[in-house]
């Protein structure tokens with residue numbers, strides 16, 4: 225069983241080496257002649273082809289290529305308490321005791337908690353839209369890196385398998401890729417946790433969730449997923465890009481729990497506030 229703990233710097237360093245698209249070329253240890261050559265070559269490459277922020281296009285001044293500039297990173301709205309301890313719904317009040325939201329009281333979710341890289345607003349919302357709807361699949365690693373950093377800080381985080389929220393084949397044909405699967409694969413590499421892509425399947429296409437209220441979204445997703453195989457006793461990390469009303473995630477988690485999963489946690493790039501407007505379904 226694989227466990228990931230906060231502060232396991234060796235794991236963090238090795239995962240960055242493989243999965244940040246060249247953000248960290250050197251992970252410590254002896255510097256070989258090959259490394260020096262690599263560094264020189266990179267310096268020359270950056271001189272002629274300076275890297276730029278994937279969101280705002282600002283050319284990075286430093287020689288170390290990064291996916292996002294510091295200004296964009298600073299604008300990612302953090303998910304800060306108070307929020308629902310189960311579904312991470314942010315509360316409008318800045319202060320208050322920890323308590324479940326109405327939706328989680330009404331129907332206890334099958335998942336234990338939700339990890340998110342930030343709130344679905346501002347720069348994070350734009351990044352998710354580009355990644356999900358504008359064909360910018362190359363955003364998978366840098367966005368997954370944001371999420372992996374959050375997960376590595378979670379003390380009680382110890383999943384055995386990563387399961388992406390599936391797309392129905394008809395939607396996959398339209399979009400050409402499943403953004404949740406891309407994220408899951410990157411997270412799997414970064415955290416060294418196996419990814420199981422075809423365990424959870426969408427058995428019917430669900431109409432767009434746009435404009436539907438929470439109850440209608442729940443009905444929309446009911447019975448839309450099935451499980452291929454047993455999950456008995458397994459700890460699962462369910463991965464998706466955005467959590468809005470949570471209808472999709474709640475239904476996926478319910479199916480996984482029904483299949484015997486011992487513990488289900490959820491990780492998403494962005495957690496939406498209640499009543500957030502969407503141009504596309506979640």
Ligand SMILES: [Zn+2]
Pocket residue numbers: 277278279280281282292293294295296297
């Ligand atoms: Zn930027």
Ligand SMILES: [Zn+2]
Pocket residue numbers: 308309310311312313324325326327328329
């Ligand atoms: Zn909740």
